[in-house]
Amino acid sequence: MAYRPDGKKRLLLVDDEEIVRILLAEYLTGLDLEIMEADNGKSALKAMLEQGRPDVIVSDIMMPDMDGLTFLSKTRNDPTMAHIPFMVITADDQPETRAKAMALGADDFVLKPLAQEAFVDMVKKFVA
Numbered sequence: 001m002a003y004r005p006d007g008k009k010r011l012l013l014v015d016d017e018e019i020v021r022i023l024l025a026e027y028l029t030g031l032d033l034e035i036m037e038a039d040n041g042k043s044a045l046k047a048m049l050e051q052g053r054p055d056v057i058v059s060d061i062m063m064p065d066m067d068g069l070t071f072l073s074k075t076r077n078d079p080t081m082a083h084i085p086f087m088v089i090t091a092d093d094q095p096e097t098r099a100k101a102m103a104l105g106a107d108d109f110v111l112k113p114l115a116q117e118a119f120v121d122m123v124k125k126f127v128a
Contacts, residue, residue, distance in 0.1 A: 009127040012036045012054035014044045014071065015089070016063040020112075024058065027116045028123060040064055041071025054084060056126040061090040061097065069104060076105040085126040089114060 011033045013021045018039070025035045036051055038044035040063040048054065057075065061068035068088060075081040087108040088101045098109050108122055 008032060008034045009055040010034045010036060010052065011123065011127065012038065012044060012047065012057045012059075014038045014041065014057065014059035014063070014068065016040055016060065020060070024114070024119065027114075027119055031120065031123065031127065033123075033127065041066030041068060041074070044071055045074065048081070053081065056085045056087065056123065058087045058089060058123070061088060061092055061101070069100060072101065072104045072106060087122060087126070 011028065013024055013035060014037075015021050015024070016039045021037050025037070028035065036047055036054055038047045041059070042065045044057070044059070059068040059071055068090070072086055072088065075084060075086060082105075085107045086105065087110060088106045089110045089112055090097065091112040093111055101109050107126070110119070110122065
């Protein structure tokens with residue numbers, strides 16, 4: 001985990017639907033995290049260059065410009081980002097999608113809609 005003077009862990013939320021990012025950020029308010037947001041994989045990579053690396057990434061799969069699986073692949077193939085825990089969230093319930101995400105190196109795979117308590121518990125295991 002990256003050191004920050006304020007001691008906060010940084011989480012990057014990546015989803016093309018703003019309402020989903022708002023809802024997930026709201027779910028996490030009790031964890032005292034710094035929340036970064038991006039609307040696709042391309043803007044997520046840019047945010048990480050400009051704002052610094054997060055301690056955990058939560059990313060949707062189906063997004064424009066750069067989907068979540070491509071973003072996952074890029075993070076896993078970059079030695080400076082390969083260690084960052086990566087949670088995939090998606091409405092795509094196809095077994096092949098889960099298999100592909102896990103093969104690319106996802107640390108967790110969660111189907112939308114997300115239950116608040118379960119989501120918070122999953123994030124906690126990566127930022128504890």
